[in-house]
Amino acid sequence: MGLMRGCIALGEAGVSPTPNTQSLRTKAVRDDIIATGTTCVRLWALWNRCQPSAPAAGATVADNWAAIAATADAQALDQEIAWARSMGLVVVLTSQGSPSWANGTTGYTNTTAAEDRFGSKAAYDAYVAGTGSTGKSLQYRFPTSWSTSSPWGIWMAYLCCRYGALQPDPNLRVDYLEPLNEPNYQMWPQQQASTTGNIWDPGANTSVCTSAQMIQTAQSMQAFWSGPVLLVPAASDTDDSTTRYRTLGTTFESSMMSQLVTNGFVPNARVGWSKHNYADMKHGSFGDAVNLAWTASLVHGSGGYWTGYPLGVPASSEVLVTEGGWVRHGSMPDYDQEQRMISSAVAATGVSKVTMFAQYLITSSTGYDSGLRSPFGGAYLSYVAWQALHTGVSGGFPQCLV
Amino acid sequence: MELFGHDIHELPFGGAAEQLQQRRATASLVRELGDHYSGYHATLAAELARVRRPTAPKFDGIEAGLARFDAYVEEWTHVERLVAAEAVLRACAAYRRGDAPLQAQLPADGPPLVEGDLLVSA
Numbered sequence: 016m017g018l019m020r021g022c023i024a025l026g027e028a029g030v031s032p033t034p035n036t037q038s039l040r041t042k043a044v045r046d047d048i049i050a051t052g053t054t055c056v057r058l059w060a061l062w063n064r065c066q067p068s069a070p071a072a073g074a075t076v077a078d079n080w081a082a083i084a085a086t087a088d089a090q091a092l093d094q095e096i097a098w099a100r101s102m103g104l105v106v107v108l109t110s111q112g113s114p115s116w117a118n119g120t121t122g123y124t125n126t127t128a129a130e131d132r133f134g135s136k137a138a139y140d141a142y143v144a145g146t147g148s149t150g151k152s153l154q155y156r157f158p159t160s161w162s163t164s165s166p167w168g169i170w171m172a173y174l175c176c177r178y179g180a181l182q183p184d185p186n187l188r189v190d191y192l193e194p195l196n197e198p199n200y201q202m203w204p205q206q207q208a209s210t211t212g213n214i215w216d217p218g219a220n221t222s223v224c225t226s227a228q229m230i231q232t233a234q235s236m237q238a239f240w241s242g243p244v245l246l247v248p249a250a251s252d253t254d255d256s257t258t259r260y261r262t263l264g265t266t267f268e269s270s271m272m273s274q275l276v277t278n279g280f281v282p283n284a285r286v287g288w289s290k291h292n293y294a295d296m297k298h299g300s301f302g303d304a305v306n307l308a309w310t311a312s313l314v315h316g317s318g319g320y321w322t323g324y325p326l327g328v329p330a331s332s333e334v335l336v337t338e339g340g341w342v343r344h345g346s347m348p349d350y351d352q353e354q355r356m357i358s359s360a361v362a363a364t365g366v367s368k369v370t371m372f373a374q375y376l377i378t379s380s381t382g383y384d385s386g387l388r389s390p391f392g393g394a395y396l397s398y399v400a401w402q403a404l405h406t407g408v409s410g411g412f413p414q415c416l417v
Numbered sequence: 418m419e420l421f422g423h424d425i426h427e428l429p430f431g432g433a434a435e436q437l438q439q440r441r442a443t444a445s446l447v448r449e450l451g452d453h454y455s456g457y458h459a460t461l462a463a464e465l466a467r468v469r470r471p472t473a474p475k476f477d478g479i480e481a482g483l484a485r486f487d488a489y490v491e492e493w494t495h496v497e498r499l500v501a502a503e504a505v506l507r508a509c510a511a512y513r514r515g516d517a518p519l520q521a522q523l524p525a526d527g528p529p530l531v532e533g534d535l536l537v538s539a
Contacts, residue, residue: 077483161422163493172486181479207520219522228422228497235493238473240482277523278500279531281470 021405021416022055022107022373023048024338026380030059030095032087036378036392039098040091047377047387048102051398052405054417055105057337057373058095058189062170063112063154064088070166079169084177093187096178100186107246107337107373108178109193110170111201112154117166120153128156130214131204134260151203151260157222161229163236171233175242192243193289193337194233198226199267200251206259215259220270222262227274234286244324246289246335252306254294264294268310272317282332287324288314291338292372293385295362304362304369310334311367335371340385341397372416374401418443420521421504428502429495431460450506451513454539457506462536465499468492470534503530507539 025044029037039045039056048056065088070079083089099106115121126143132150133139141147158167171194176182178189199205199222207218230247237245248271252264262270268290275282294306311334314321323332374397379386387398404416418425426438430450434457437446450457471492476482504523507530512519523530528537 075483076486162497163490168490176479176482181482207522210518219518219520221521224421224521231497232493235471235473235489239486239489273525277529277531279529279534 019370019372019416020055020105021053021401022057022105022337022371023051023053023377024057024107024373024375025059026376026383027059027061027111028380030061030064030088030092032091037376037380039095039102044377045098045102047398048104051387051402052416053104053401054405055107055371055373056099057107057109058092058099060092060108060110060174061088061112062110062117062167063114065092066117066166066170067114069114069116076169076172079166080173080176083170083173096189097186100188105191106189107191107193107371108174108189108243109196109249109337110174111196113156113158113167115153117158118153118156119159120156123153125149128204130209130259131206132260134258136215151201155202157198157202157204157225161225161232163232165232167229168232168236171236171242172240175233175236175240179237179243180241189243191246191287191335191337192233192237193246193249195226195229195247195249197251197291198222198229198248199262199264200253202226204259205257205262209259217257217259220257220262223267223270223274227271227278227280230275231278231280234280237285245286246324246337247286249289249337250291252291252294254297254306264290264306265309268313272313272321276317276320282321282323282327284322284324284327287333287335288321289335289337289371292336293339293342296339296341304366307334307336307366307369311369315367331368333368333370334366336369337371337373338375339373340375343379343384420508420519421501422521423498423501423505425505428505429461429464429498430457430502430506432457447509447512447519451509451511454506454510458503458536458538461499461503461506462538465496465531465534465536468495468499471496499536500530503536510539 026037028035034040065086066083096106129139138147142149161167174192178187182188205222207221209216209218226248233245236242250264250267253261255261257263257266290310292306295304314332314334319329321332322329325333376386378388379390381390387401388394426441434446434449437449471489474485476485507523511517511524527539
């Protein structure tokens with residue numbers, strides 16, 4: 016059984032200017048990180064919050080960066096990173112969201128582009144009738160341009176420069192940068208407009224092509240600014256079939272690998288393969304971690320193409336799980352839930368070259384109950400299980416996370 | 418008209434396509450590109466072979482980097498546009514052959530766009 020790094024992915028609210036239950040600036044959160052033996056955290060870089068206003072005409076790159084760094088949100092992110100570094104933690108920084116001025120959603124309402132933001136026509140109708148949920152947020156629309164000269168390119172340059180090797184303050188350097196978050200699920204649109212006359216019908220996939228180009232842009236910025244190791248593509252492992260709303264995780268990952276080959280993208284020791292893994296817990300794949308194993312085989316079986324992190328050698332390329340966890344739905348007894356989560360985590364350590372396993376949230380959010388603590392603060396059994404995975408001091412489980 | 422994230426009227430095809438781009442004669446442009454794939458591909462391939470993949474310069478400190486950054490971005494932008502132009506070219510050719518609707522998607526079984534930092538002929 017190999018060792019791998021356990022990581023807590025904190026909620027995006029954690030990088031808000033006001034510290035909260037997802038922030039390292041909050042002592043209770045730091046105490047939980049220390050008490051569980053966790054050695055890595057994943058934090059969010061929220062572009063829509065850090066650059067809410069379009070740069071003035073003629074603004075230089077330096078002007079753009081100065082405007083970003085001056086926002087309270089960017090300063091809060093700096094503080095979160097500084098806390099993590101002072102605790103000796105490995106840091107994964109994940110970029111998420113686009114400001115409306117950069118993704119073309121200025122003036123959009125909750126029903127604009129409904130076919131790309133709601134899971135189905137029925138879901139949209141339910142929303143309009145007041146009985147359903149809202150669709151995908153406007154901030155998750157892909158930016159309208161993602162080239163090196165685009166605003167998104169300048170944002171990537173900011174992250175690579177500020178948090179990379181050129182940063183003179185070692186307390187502001189991060190280890191990994193994920194330029195995308197769930198480009199096959201959270202982000203939209205996934206497909207071109209339908210050509211059938213029915214806007215809800217499928218169109219050609221666009222999320223793979225767009226994301227692959229964004230990854231190239233991120234790499235070109237990383238190369239110039241000595242940025243952190245990139246982790247891509249950070250796909251959702253959704254096992255729901257492909258629709259306008261989402262792209263099946265396995266389809267997206269395999270298509271992404273093919274698209275990167277097609278585009279002439281050159282993986283190297285500074286680019287790792289990341290993914291999210293809720294499925295192995297959802298299905299309780301005790302001892303086999305089928306979802307992770309599938310991705311590992313994709314990465315290692317790419318005909319020698321994926322020469323990625325950490326050595327630039329196909330056989331040793333790693334897969335890093337940057338998000339995962341059991342999402343509680345209330346109907347399952349706690350004991351069973353926690354056992355499934357633990358078993359999956361342990362099983363995953365047996366999957367070749369999976370070297371990071373992230374648990375999404377310490378304290379669950381009210382809308383996403385995957386944490387080690389309930390939204391009201393009480394520790395779930397998974398808290399003890401996570402601790403045991405690091406320390407081996409309780410629960411009788413082997414020590415398998417570092 | 419946008420394909421692969423680029424306005425097809427602004428990509429560097431050269432030749433007869435250039436006038437059609439200036440007139441924004443989209444249908445004629447698609448026909449011209451799709452029917453003359455080989456010639457346009459050769460032009461694009463020669464240009465990428467000339468400029469190759471931009472390499473990040475060595476510099477000392479962030480200020481020095483900023484001074485050289487715009488030139489680097491310009492080089493990359495040129496390469497991105499060449500590769501996108503090849504993708505558009507292939508999409509137009511497939512469309513004109515009647516193989517596929519005009520869309521931002523390459524045939525799944527086609528050769529890569531770029532190999533060894535050079536454009537590949539479809």
